[in-house]
Amino acid sequence: MSNVTGTLTPVRELADRAHAAGAVVCLDACQYVPHLATNVVDLGVDFAAFSGHKMLGPTGIGVLWGREELLEAMPPFLGGGGMILNVTLDGFVPADLPAKFEAGTPPIAEIVGLHAAVDYLDRLGMEAVREHEVSLTAYALRTLHDRLGEQLTIHGPSEPAERGGVLSMALDGVHPHDLSQVLDQHAVCVRPGHHCAKPLMKVLGVGATARASFYVYNDTADVDALADALDEAASFFSF
Numbered sequence: 001m002s003n004v005t006g007t008l009t010p011v012r013e014l015a016d017r018a019h020a021a022g023a024v025v026c027l028d029a030c031q032y033v034p035h036l037a038t039n040v041v042d043l044g045v046d047f048a049a050f051s052g053h054k055m056l057g058p059t060g061i062g063v064l065w066g067r068e069e070l071l072e073a074m075p076p077f078l079g080g081g082g083m084i085l086n087v088t089l090d091g092f093v094p095a096d097l098p099a100k101f102e103a104g105t106p107p108i109a110e111i112v113g114l115h116a117a118v119d120y121l122d123r124l125g126m127e128a129v130r131e132h133e134v135s136l137t138a139y140a141l142r143t144l145h146d147r148l149g150e151q152l153t154i155h156g157p158s159e160p161a162e163r164g165g166v167l168s169m170a171l172d173g174v175h176p177h178d179l180s181q182v183l184d185q186h187a188v189c190v191r192p193g194h195h196c197a198k199p200l201m202k203v204l205g206v207g208a209t210a211r212a213s214f215y216v217y218n219d220t221a222d223v224d225a226l227a228d229a230l231d232e233a234a235s236f237f238s239f
């Protein structure tokens, strides 16, 4: 899932094609995992990585999943406590997976926090998380189009089922950083910038976007507040 447009990437198809060309596939699932039920085997990838802080968990922790035979074949990339099976004067034998890659004292507090976040999302149910996001995105696309019309562009798919709940917006004639400042003054927080996706900005023909993101804690009142604030911004910048 794109962190700019919310577009759901056809991961399985891309992975199959990459494998056919002899490549190993590492999926950046930072956006996918918090928003959709994820089965790494069905996705057909070799590695998948995601962050704790994008799924209600703490910062400074994430997950790397990898196919066992690939992880077995890889040497450890960090040395430290807990990753050693045996040490001799002329070498060492690494511990079994996953300890081989977990050198040093682990971030214990962050692990407990991420576990709590996973349990919480599990209790909500990832199907319900996705349903909430699709219906809120549908409401947002409809509301913002009705309220702002053609002066507001929302990048990415127009069909809510084909996307996640990130809305990268462009208000005619207003720089995204200016827009975000005015939205902020109306207590609406969006993220302006290139979102670490400069090549995509080039494809979209913009230098930056102002991005609103919805998750489990948002509801239609937040969408209405965004629409009100966009209205205010449009009149503030009109000349």
Ligand SMILES: Cc1ncc(COP(=O)(O)O)c(C=O)c1O
Pocket: 003, 028, 030, 031, 051, 052, 062
């Ligand atoms: C798709 C994607 N990958 C990677 C990152 C970076 O994650 P982290 O902050 O855990 O390094 C982000 C967000 O910042 C993201 O949206």
